[in-house]
Amino acid sequence: MSYKERFDRWIFNSFTVSAEGLALLRIFTSLFILLFLIPGMSMSHFGFLSSLPNDFYSPPPGPLRLLEGFPPLAVFQISHTILVISLFAMLIGYHTKWASILTGILILFLQGFIYSIGKVNHEIVIPLVPVIMAFSNWGVAYSVDCRRKTDSIKPESWPLTLLALFIAVMMFTAGFPKILGGWLDPSTQAAQGHLFNQFFIRERQALLAGRAVGFDHALFWELLDWFTVLFEVGFIMALFKASWFRLFVGLAVVFHFSTMMALNIAFLPNFLAYVVFLNWDKVYASIRSATIKTSGIRGPKSGKWTVYLFTGILMFLFLPIKWVSINGYALSQTDLMLHEFIVVTSAFLFIVILALVKVIEKIRKTPDK
Amino acid sequence: MSRKTVRTLFIALLIYLPLQYAVVGIVGYYDAEPWPAFVFPGFKSVYVYDDGFEITRTVFDVETVHRQRSHDMSPQVLFPEIPLSQIPGFVRTHFSDDESVQNISEDGKAWLRSNAADIAGFTPNAMHIIELTEYYRQTGDGAVLDMAIETGRITILF
Known part of the structure; x- marks a missing residue:
């Protein structure tokens, strides 16, 4: 096989997608951003930004340095409103490609101002996912768009490879500085040092943080330093095989769950990118077969009911979590939001169950000696 | 997008992403971390002294x-x-x-x-x-x- 063919196979055949699976992913992504990841979470944060004196406007090097201060609140209000509309358009699949791209651009625009107080948060995956997935044609099924003539439009899998490339490179950028910073030096326990910093300075003291601070075993913390670096740098190697990449995504969920339990940092935006690599075709097939079994509806109608049921389940799960979070029912001794804790813990449990099912399947398949 | 365009996009990004990381490092050293940039946080500091x-x-x-x-x-x-x-x-x-x-x-x-x-x-x-x-x-x-x-x-x- 020539290099070009191998390259093509990597780009176009690493992942498989279906129109139905992508439709579920589109609905999940829209609701997840709308309820949990929309920049600023509410308009009050933009009210605060626009009220800040210009002394405290310090944008990072980049396009926002062209401005001298935060724009008036009306600019934020208009952008935020258009963002919500474009997210709804993405949800129902109305001019899906453009709605997805517009969503990404507006998130990027709003994030830029949030970071212009002197600190960039690394949440670029939030705009990246809708922009990249716009090219997967994820609006080709179960959407307003599909009512128009779109026979020539087929779902594309290469955006998943592209997103995998971005994640792998970005993970590498998290791991490489740690090597330079001395994380692999056996005489220093860097993860433990960060735990102390989060615990004492930022007062992130919930969940297992207190126990972790009291757990003084140098070998454990050193192994954690090594695991962190190898895991983050190793993402690059996982890029070349879909099954490896999915394994690393699973490990990433476990990694973020551990980080949340000890350091009270959830990295929720990353989960938006990880969820893309879930086997959405299988999710669709499972819900559809359950729909057929329980309702007896067959044929194309069962597909529609599958999507309604999926959307209903998501709303049923997401809305109460959001309600609890915005009403201030929060975890004490930390700034970790309750919805972050619930989502990350659920993802962790899901990965554990998935791993157990895989192990059981493997054991069953092994022939008796 | 045609296959050729997608292939070109991947080649461009395979060149661009490492280059932008280098630029982020250089600009970050002399000024501040640029934005937008495709990087995750490094947490490279090690807060340690003696024991x-x-x-x-x-x-x-x-x-x-x-x-x-x-x-x-x-x-x-x-x-x-x-x-x-x-x-x-x-x-x-x-x-x-x-x-x-x-x-x-x-x-x-x-x-x-x-x-x-x-x-x-x-x-x-x-x-x-x-x-x-x-x-x-x-x-x-x-x-x-x-x-x-x-x-x-x-x-x-x-």
Whole structure:
């Protein structure tokens, strides 16, 4: 096989997608951003930004340095409103490609101002996912768009490879500085040092943080330093095989769950990118077969009911979590939001169950000696 | 998109992404981390000394004339609207060197004073930005603060 063919196979055949699976992913992504990841979470944060004196406007090097201060609140209000509309358009699949791209651009625009107080948060995956997935044609099924003539439009899998490339490179950028910073030096326990910093300075003291601070075993913390670096740098190697990449995504969920339990940092935006690599075709097939079994509806109608049921389940799960979070029912001794804790813990449990099912399947398949 | 266009896009990104990482490193070293950039946080610092850990903390101490009334507060208390994840960067950018603090405009000072007054319950005449370096060591009972040294102090007069 020539290099070009191998390259093509990597780009176009690493992942498989279906129109139905992508439709579920589109609905999940829209609701997840709308309820949990929309920049600023509410308009009050933009009210605060626009009220800040210009002394405290310090944008990072980049396009926002062209401005001298935060724009008036009306600019934020208009952008935020258009963002919500474009997210709804993405949800129902109305001019899906453009709605997805517009969503990404507006998130990027709003994030830029949030970071212009002197600190960039690394949440670029939030705009990246809708922009990249716009090219997967994820609006080709179960959407307003599909009512128009779109026979020539087929779902594309290469955006998943592209997103995998971005994640792998970005993970590498998290791991490489740690090597330079001395994380692999056996005489220093860097993860433990960060735990102390989060615990004492930022007062992130919930969940297992207190126990972790009291757990003084140098070998454990050193192994954690090594695991962190190898895991983050190793993402690059996982890029070349879909099954490896999915394994690393699973490990990433476990990694973020551990980080949340000890350091009270959830990295929720990353989960938006990880969820893309879930086997959405299988999710669709499972819900559809359950729909057929329980309702007896067959044929194309069962597909529609599958999507309604999926959307209903998501709303049923997401809305109460959001309600609890915005009403201030929060975890004490930390700034970790309750919805972050619930989502990350659920993802962790899901990965554990998935791993157990895989192990059981493997054991069953092994022939008796 | 045609296959050829997609292939070209991948080749371009395979070249661009490592290059942008290098640029982020260089610009970050001389100025600040650029944005937008396709990077995740490095957390490269290792807060370690001998057999313990060294942590730097900033405290905002406000007072009236002759220190008749005073109140110290952490940055997260003084700036409650700023997410905790952005507090260290905000403090480092605006309050870590004397020159930038003294250059804060009257509007900026009024905003700081009003924020501090809301928290302290009195209108301060001065604000001290104190940098403390704390040294922790591990004992059988957990982490214990060994000592805290004041490593910097900047004063704003209102």
